[in-house]
Amino acid sequence: MKSLICLFGAFIAAAVFQTGSCVETVIGLYGETIEVPCKIGSIKQDGLIFTKWKYVKDDGSPGDLLVKQAQKDEATVSATDSYKTRVSISANSSLLIAQGSLVDQRVFTCMAVSLTNLDEHSVELKVYKKPSHPVIKNKAKGLENGKLTQLGECVAESANPAADLIWMKNNQPLVDDGKTIIITSAITKDPVTALSSTSSRLQYTASKEDKESQFTCTAKHVLGPDQNSTSETFPIHYPTEKVSLHVVSQSPIREGDDVTLICKADGNPPPTSFKFNIKGKVTVMDKNNYTLTGVTRADTGVYKCSLPDNDVLESTQMVTVSFLDVSLTPTGKVLKKLGEKLEVSFEKNASTEAKVTWKKGDLTLDKLPDFSNLTYSDAGLYVCDVSIEGIKRSLSFELTVEGGPKILRLTKHRSNDGKHKILTCEAEGSPKPEVQWSVNGTTDESAYLDGKTTYKITVVPNRNLTVSCLVTSKLGQDTRDISVFSLYEEHKSKPEKNEGGMEQTKVIVGVLVGLFVAAALVGLIYWLYIKKTREGSWKTGEKETGTSEESKKLEENNHKADV
Template sequence: MYGESVEIPCNNGQVTEETVTFVKWKYENGNILVKHTGQNASISNDDNYKTRVSIKKDFGLIIKQVTLADQKIFNCMVVGTDDILEFPVQLVIYKIPSQPKITNQTTSMAIGKLTSLAQCLTEGASPAANITWFKNKTPLTADGTAIKIINEVTVNDKTGLSSTTSVLQYTAVKGDIDAQFSCQVQHIRSANMDSSPLVFTVNYPTEWVNIQIQSDGGVKEGDNVTIRCLANGNPPPSRFSFYIKGEKQIVENTNTYTLTNVTRGNTGEYRCSLVDNEKLGISGKVFKKQGESFETVLNIEASGKTTTSCKKGNDKLPSVPKFDKLEYTDSGVYECEVTRLNIKKTQTFDLTVQGPPVIKSLSKKRGDGVNKILSCYVKGFPKPSVQWSANDTNLEPGESKYVNGEVTYYITITPKVNLTVSCMASNELGVDSKSIDVSSLVDDVTMDKQDQKQNSRDQTTLAVGIVVGLVLATLAIGLAYWLYLKKFRQGSWKTGEKEDGSAEESKKLEENQSQKADV
């Protein structure tokens, strides 16, 4: 450990005075000391060690107050009567980092806006410490868009010790109200160290406005009636517009308007809104992962039936947006409008669908002459970048237009030998790669001829098969016809017909026919 004393053994302490003439400790660029048998050690004038080293009886080297300058290989050279041996020892110095310190802390963050929340600092470590950010005791992972974590390690020129800083940039959502953020320092030689929890004010725009009447029981003539305009949002709105039977009245630093000594003439419709946003809406970015589900939630509070219409850009939608499985084509600006009589409120959000790159296909085809064109079709958001490589040779890609999270990169090559070409796509969320084998022109021509020959053989085999099939079919028909004739002739046999056979067989046949005739 940094600053402590260390004992470096010579051959694991198995060297004795009876077996050696002397022992010498050294390192790559200098000598430290020499110890002859029966004599005191002779220490060199090395400024790094002349006041900090000593040697034990078993020839182990002791160094006091070690620093990172002592992190090196020390060599114990043992000289005996018959041989000289050396025993190198690697010395590694550890230094536990300081407790995490929070600096540059902000006080609030706005929904949908990337905000630098705080910086976490730890100092004096060897090796450098790691820093992890947490929200409600769950580690945060940078996605390059909604969450960014910037880490930096610096080394002190004098001590060689490392300091680590980590800046958290975060895009808040409404659920981050009262969330606790913290950073944790992690080091190989110490337990994890946590900072104190940080709680930030979450600012978000007003999403709904409601109107109430403060009255004890029913309203009757002569009463004073207070109308209250309620709204969410942080910080809460302080200016309201009250519409008193169609006339606009603006109030400051209050959310109430009072009617005194009301009469029947005060009967009518009353409403209120924000001064700075007559058409109430929500703004900001919504980040979702490709494949997730998402449903638009509208907080509608009204005294009667309302009508809702939504659109994406300039295109009208049949219903309130709801997605079972988000795709990149679902990204865009959505606006929903709720209407009650002549009162309208809108909710607007910018949906961004994100996802790591996925290479859907890697293909090749012939180009002009001896060239070959390779195409790498990739999906992902943010836009993936691509690196081509062919046998460790990087190639500059061309690309198609990036639309709806899809892009095709391509290269044109002239292979003189067989190649394995790789396409590696990456963005802030991940990496994907595929490889394809590309043969030289000679191989391609050979393969083409082989394919042609194979096709020719296949066609010949097919023709022969058809002919053989026809011949067999003809023989089968002929055989069936012969059997039919034979059967017919056996059934109508008559005496006196000439048939092949012996004379004795014919005589017996005639005798049988005569007997039948007599009967």
């Protein structure tokens, strides 16, 4: 790369007058091709004869580098040292130095000659190089709590000028106080390249809080930006002051679980052995854990751990093993007869208060039903769920109540369109009874629930019938009959729709009406008879002419007639 690097990012022109000449300072990069400018403005290119570059040797004597004739494209190199193969001239007369190094830090002079004038321009060249990435070496394996210890050495190599190193903790600079923090820096030069390496040693007094601290080293250089080393953490060594016992297991601990006891100490490095007190039995382990395999309720108790040589530093934990024992009688499939008694026995034993829930199918029960007189509705699957935290048990029995088939009622009615007769036979029994009708028709059946079901048959009777409903199962049978009038006879007599209900009601009403009419006729005849009898014996407005005996007899006769 052909470029000019200026001090602090720009060309720095230093107006320094030496024996009447102006010297400019130019910054070049180490290892790069450096361009040294020739700034002569008084000579025009069209009048230029030749341009010459010369330099000051290490011993202070002048030396020639190259000459370029105005009419020629190539320059003639006159240097005989290392510059012979490293110098050239650009189109604008600037000197180009390949593979710049610190030996190039000297004064170079550009001389331009014309027919009428000779002019010179001197440039002092500085060659800079950024340091290598800073690295922390000779790191401490650990820091002693409260003790001044060498933490490490930070090195930033091969720079010009030398880099400045700053120690940082948690991104904050550390300041040498001569007591708890001591920083010692040194600069060395490579005898071949003359590049400088900076080293810095840090002595640091750590505390327990530094176990998480991040230490870094920052290299600052004029070419920038700042470079940071990899952050480092250091273990802080201090004695144990506290132990703690931890119980590792699923919660709650149940019988059959494995339980691991872990004893932790706050010292660093931690102890290599621990003493476990397992319910009075002392065991020393070369590790910080002890495992109880397949614990039982008998393992419930207080557990301890401590250091083998220090019982004062001790930690305790209570281990509680949860358990749940349940029993149910009966279980499985249970078969009973209708009206029999079923005794249910349930027992539980738990480490804590257990929750008990009874269910029949999907229905949650407040309590178990009374099974002293079993009914069909008592049949079903009964599940008892018992639980404590972390443990659940389920027990069940399936109750079947058997009974012979029985017809509860047999009824009939006409369909809504008046064209059919619908007979309904309601029956119960377990197992579910089967039905047989004595006539043919369209049958229908309701769901079988709690031992009951309803059978229906739709018929079109063309004559008066006696229809039988027969229900059977493996436990027996039951039958019942019903009379069914033909639809033709009903049409002639125009009976009410419900033959068993409305027609009988009309008959009863007719009989009652007839009785009331007969009673009214008898009463009317009796009233007319009395009236006529009285009118024959007594005359209105007439005086009584008979004797007292006749009057008395007549009165007795009237009294008998009233009876």
